[in-house]
Amino acid sequence: MLPLRKNIAEMTGYVPGFQPQEKGWTKLNTNENPHPPSPKVVAAIAAEMANGGEKLRKYPDAGSRQARAAAAELYGVDPEWVIMANGSDELLNNLIRAFAGEGEEIAYVHPSYSYYATLAEIQGAEIRTFGLTEDFRIADFPERYMGKIFFLASPNAPLGFMFDNDYIEELAGRCAGVLVVDEAYVDFADGSAMALVKKHENIVITRTFSKSYSLAGMRLGLAVARPEVIQALDKIRDHYHLDRLALVAAAAALKDQEHLELNIARIRIVRDYFSNENRLSGDPFTRQFYFCQPTGW
Template sequence: MTKYFRSNVDAMASYIPGEQPGRGTQIIKLNSNENPYPPSPAALAVLRNIDGEWLRRYPEPFAEEFRQAASKVLGIPSDWIIVGNGSDELLSVVIRACVAPGRKVVYPMPTYVLYETLSKMQAAEIIEIAYSEDYSLPLEELAAANGCVTFIASPNSPSGHLVSTDDLRKLASQLSGVLVIDEAYIDFTQENALTLVKEYENVIVIRTLSKGYSLAGLRLGFGVANPKLLQGLFKVKDSYNIDAIACAVGTAAINDQAYKNACVTKIKASRTKLATDLKQLGFHIWDSQTNFLLTQPREGNAEYLYQKLKERGILIRYFKQPGLDDKLRITVGTDEQNQALVEALIYLLGSGDKRIRDS
């Protein structure tokens, strides 16, 4: 039979995203870490007033309008910013620019599984270094591996923990390759690593508008790095990778920091309450600096609960892989969605805990 694909592509598994039910489906979706609140009214107003001329012409190749807006919000020069079709595209751009077959890509595990998928596309040598049970960064092992690209998600998924800027600084100082700090969930925590891009030429911080800004469907992300690093990345990005609509809507959204921050405040409060309710049901909960919780059911029946909740119209995330197959990742929804989840769990666990039902 004819072989169409490179041997490494034939051998690799596809990335499997969270289930996406059809539009209009009556389901509580807590499996993909989407923001439960609508986007900024300012962003929606831009969308309602799209000029047909924007669609007739090619967009600005570097999404300059968005770069200027992000520059003002972050206090970073606009030429230190690269914009992508979601932060996933920027992860791919880094891999394409820096990784050749046999070169090392390094990251701690468990983490975002797309790092593995992208690395296998390039036939990279993948070095996965296990996190300890307390999710402290395996700093010495990561530095010793000295990959051409090292990925650190902070806050991390699926654990929800934040890696300290001090640890990231120590790691950056010891690497000769590129350190990618993936800050997809940074809006839900206080500390960030943005200062490191000014200290180290080999560091890129990558962010997204999917989480804090409620724009997962728009596909817009951006990276911040020294222009010396960005000049190589620009060579391999698609010519017009950001469409005109995404640029305009994303610009309005990032300019509306007050709205984004108000939504984040509600999510953080809901996160605290949901964690408390799940603990009362006997779940072990890892501290989270994100819009989701990593949880471990007391009975060790994670897959059972995932399936039964799905049957009841509630989607959460289950990872059938070592170290995670006894755990569930649950997106923080609205208080009403979270309460529906808790009540379903009470029923499934056969608990009559009145404290939960009355809370």
């Protein structure tokens, strides 16, 4: 018998969203973007590959400085408040490793991103879930929640609604540990909790490049939090967690907000059409929408 840790031996592991093998489908189950990324991202990657990939001989910048600086400028914070990551999944994982020891509790809203649970299981942390009330508040949330982390996907996936900032501030006040606001889908919504990071020391914001930036294949994410949290996450991550191509892609994507706006506008148009059609048909799971038409690029 291999000497696996008990929790690893017993856990089932995460099952990622179904990936059909035939070409030509736009899948909606993992929310990949059907549109291409910014041409500036593609050009930055090509430039990094110039001269027969000569630059690939060398390790990337372990501190992701250019990408951090681009994010800091975009969000109006100092670079010490930002960390880049290999997908926001890396941040969710390292937040649990940083804050929740074995047997300590983390919590999240059900339904939302079930990967929080898998990451907690790896760490041997206890998992608690909270449901939602009819008006989209957290059901039975204690006056003082003593768990180490509370993960709040806002906008919620799969339900799509967003928690307002007053409520997020109230939750931050009630959390003895860290409140992680997972803003994976925030670019498609109105508003963000980003401004609350400076007001509440226990709020951490995570973002992904996989959805609005059309870069799921590059594996990029970032977090904004106070420098003490960023320093802790920097200690935990692998030194060279982002490769050269991902780093230049991240900086170029963050700097091309015009393309991001275009990308978001296109998705919003289809989203409105989709919701209207479903409202009219009365069938929210119409198969023709679940795997919708080929995109043709």
